[in-house]
Amino acid sequence: MPADSFVTIINNPVLLNHLNRVSRKVGMAFTNLASLPEMDGDFSPSMIVFELEREGALQEIKEWKERWPGYFLAASVTALDRERWIAAEAAGCDLVANRGALPRLLRKKLEAIRDGESLVPGKMRLRAKPVLNPGDGLVGRLPDNPDDPIVVFRSGEDYYAIRDVCPHAGYSLADGEFDPETCIITCSEHGSRFNVDTGERVRGPADYPIRTYPVILDGDEIYVEVEAA
Ligand code: FES
Missing domain, CATH: 3.40.50.2300 (Response regulator)
Structure with missing residues (x-):
């Protein structure tokens, strides 16, 4: 081909x-x-x-x-x-x-x-605004990401970034309840559950998974890798 x-x-x-x-x-x-x-x-x-x-x-x-x-x-x-x-x-x-x-x-x-152009966007790193939280749970927000807001959760030494929009009815997942043991976020509106590591939908009413992004730590700063516009 x-x-x-x-x-x-x-x-x-x-x-x-x-x-x-x-x-x-x-x-x-x-x-x-x-x-x-x-x-x-x-x-x-x-x-x-x-x-x-x-x-x-x-x-x-x-x-x-x-x-x-x-x-x-x-x-x-x-x-x-x-x-x-x-x-x-x-x-x-x-x-x-x-x-x-x-x-x-x-x-x-x-x-x-x-004509030789690449249409696939490159990657860029955006710094998360820290959310005051000394332990596990919500630790960062990227409200101005060009596509969608992104939030970062922490579970021990691991960090997870997700698109902060529930695919059921569009509510913020950051307002939901996060279980650091299972890495499951439960949407505060109608109870859909998602794995913040894989994006997998664990329970409805949402029918689809959520988007996840790579997280890069640099000292105390949290960066998320997104597609360049
Ligand atoms: S908006 Fe999240 S479950 Fe309905």
Whole structure:
């Protein structure tokens, strides 16, 4: 598969036609697959596009992003589901868009890739504002992160940063109850539970996991690694 290729895993024939046309205009190789091939050394697309309604999509996003962090990953949404949309972004999707808007949005991205630009954002470190707390629990906040507020919890010697938005109804998770033994945060509003280490949803009503970020300690300062805008 050529390095500058555009891979889709799309069943919808109308969307597929539109994407095919876009790739012809941009002049990039275009391949539609039923699923991604076994991960071998030859597989090196520049962009992967798939349907978010696809079974197991959220788990796949995580796996693909870990496997190929340099690729641009885009999802088409047919039925608007806000929680799922947010969960896709949290899992690492670079672009989530309605099916009708996606081909137009992708054309610019593909042109940029063709012209040698990298669309995958770099990383930057942001310093957390300390929260006075001598022990375990909430120890830092990043209220001005460009994407979303982030909060940092401590359990012993370990620190965990999460997106401070409950995927159920958007309330702050920092207001919830944190158990340092299990690393579980319980949302104060309706009781959803999440593991702050892995982001895993442990109990509903939320249907989706939360986003986590790497934490870097430098002396007494707490830094969180986020994507550069
Ligand atoms: S807002 Fe968190 S459980 Fe409802």
